[in-house]
Amino acid sequence: MKNMKRFAAFSVAAVLAVSMMAGCGDDKKDKAEGSEAAGAGEETFLIGGIGPVTGAAASYGTSVKQGAEIAIKEINDAGGVKVGDTTYKFALEFADDEASEDKAVQAYNTVMDKGANAIMGCVTSGACIAIVDQTYQDGILQVTPSGSAEGCIANDNAFRICFSDPEQGKAMADYAIDTMGLKKIAVIYNAADEYSTGLQKAFEEEVKAKGGEIVASEAFNTNDVEFNTQLTTIKGTDAEAIYVPAYYQDATYITKQAKDMGMTLQFLGSDGWDGVLDTVSDASTVEGCVFSSPFCATVDDADVKKFVDAYNEAYKATPDQFAADAYDTVYTFKAAMEEAGSIESADMIEAMTKITVSGMTGDEITFDASGAAVKEVKFVEVKDGAYQYKAE
């Protein structure tokens, strides 16, 4: 027994020592490799990815990492990116930020130590805001696949692939009133979630501006599973539809409980609804629901199918919108490199507003001066238990 303990203690010391050495050794090796590869006519363009691959938001970061890897493999297999006389192959260095602000700064500095040429990240808004000032100081091109808060692209060097929360809320309001002809709408939103409140605020403002009416605005909290109070309030109004800007778990409970209460109102949702069909026990509860979405894996489209198949083969999973956003981010880097004719961040940043990217989340994505992506908002309807893009 005593020996066991002694052994355990020594192994601790050994693990610590080895891990420290491993950490140091890696840095040096990577730097050496980077400089060796140079001058062979074929160079590496290192994308520094930052996102959560552990913790509560791990699924987002993992999707982004995997989506980017698919795009990188595609581009590298097709011969890389030709800029002038040199061909660049993409490589990805992905650092975990646990979706936390302080870890994001450390993750950013880690990928910079490895010699990143551009930053793909962060995946979550708060972490993204924590590093924007540093990327600006370093003058490096930063494209966030999914950081939807306003502050993520506050500086000139930062761009975004996804829609901002207000943009999406506004688009849904326009669609609801102009296309669907709804007038009186109730809202259920998560007051403790910035994504949800961002959508809710923009949606309500736009509905009012368009002459519609918000008949009820009910809040809930993260991890709530009981929505009868909110639904009862809404039932007492003359609402024609309920807008639920939230994630699919919440949407699952809300639609189910609404059906149990005998409510047959039209449900409207946000891109967080993607995946709702996998969690509902009865697909009829979400039948006819319409939600805004940049990407839907099950729609009938040749390009989407190719991406979904490649992703499925590599990771045995269906890509979500985070994977699609990351896929487009890599193609954005490619387009910017070609347009700029250089891999210097300053040139690429200037080229960003001139490029058009055809990707998974939009056929013609362009970027305006503020750094936001300009693309169509797509709407998905649940029809006969399957997702379908809604015709304009």
Next chain:
Amino acid sequence: MKINKKTIINVIIAVGVYAVVQGLISGGMLSRQMTSLIIPICVYVMMAVSLCLVVGFLGELSLGHAGFMSVGAYSGALFLTHTELPQLPAVLIALLIGGSAAAVFGLIIGVPVLRLKGDYLAIVTLGFGEIIKSIINFMTPITGGAKGLSKIPLYTTYRNFTFVFILTVVVVLLVSNIVRSRHGRAITSIRDNYIAAEAAGIPVSRYKIMTFVIAAFFAGVAGVVYAGNIGILKPVNFDYNTSIEILVMVVLGGMGNIKGSIVAAVILTALPEVLRGAADYRMLLYSIVLIALMLFNNSPIKRAFMDRRNMRQAGRLQKEGE
């Protein structure tokens, strides 16, 4: 404060650490990753040392230390974003405001402490931390709610390492002096035997509140430094996970051992970064190392080592006495 040999050695160690780190920074010898770790390490050292006061010396389990940190961070950050004072006075006032605000909350939580002990107190502090988080979440116009409070001036980044380091040393010195003072003896006597302490005429309730307030004050100060390093605050970063992380540092450092808490804080803050080379297995390795460190802490090897050291020290003290 009595200046003895031990104090002098501690000061030499502090100056030495400062010289090495500052030399590495200005020499550009540290990688950026390591540079970005410097301030978080200082913050967690302050957090661990202040919690050590409650958990290690008062002997009460507190699971809401991140709550005090968030109160300090938010109040200090709000001041920093609205003030137009030059940097140094602004930071000093922010530190005072952050610390005082946290101390007020320490007083509030100190009152139920009078009635509760052990597990019950732990649950109360746990609830307290969550309440703070919820309040900050719903005070959207002031705190930015779930979106977070951003655009905080970056006054305490590694560029101001000297300032943060001095602050950390001051906090550590203050706490260790409190512990060695008459009040500190009273606090530890409450931990060792509550009834005997009361019988000896020690105002137990007053000391308990005092300890909580002091610990909260320093946690608030650490929070301000945290805010000035990151530039954005979000309520989710101050949930019970953070409190427990700090508690782990104190436990790992050996309850009631300030030096141990410092070392543990440094190791546990740096470890996840050092392990980045392990990629996907990083968090797994981190947990394994954590378990292994805890085992080591209780192993006969370490105990024998500590015993030998204590014997030597006792021998020296005896000699000095003669």
